[in-house]
Amino acid sequence: MAEKPQPVRVLYCLVCSLPAEYCEFGPDFEKCKPWLIQNAPDLYPGLIKETNAKEADKVAEQLQSAGISSSSGDGATPSGVTSAPKEEVKRLPGGKIKKKEKQEVVIEKVTRNKRKCITTVKGLDLFGVKLSDASKKLGKKFATGASVVKGPTEKEQIDVQGDISYDIVDFITETWPDVPEAAIYFIEDGKKVPAA
């Protein structure tokens, strides 16, 4: 380990999900400390002095029992580490993390019974698209019925008759260039997956 120079890569803290070097600016540095001592001692040499060895052992035990595995860094997948979602990178020190409604379009195929299927489209309005207009365009494009309805959370969505989930992404990005493909998601088996 000492002979080979390690490639530069970002180590993300498993406690606060910031890059480890930013933990001290993060929401709860105290909670990050045990993890940092175990996984990124070089970044915070002060922590080791602050915590004696016995305490570190105790903390490691706590971490293991809490189910947070300590990745040694060596065996961890380097590409996986560096290609973490961009959102995480945005949460940099100093900037407060504001929770505002995320701009995204969510498409879900809902099967009412074996024959009847509806594709719901949520979130186009967040990109300045008028839903009634979008509904008409979708109905025309796919030669089917489409309407603006109130979803379970009182938010308006578009219900399109039939399964158009395979063609709808191209149609959306071509029709409304303000909607990036990266902001379009599908709900599949209850999970949100990116369309891109």
Ligand SMILES: [Zn+2]
């Ligand atoms: Zn942290």
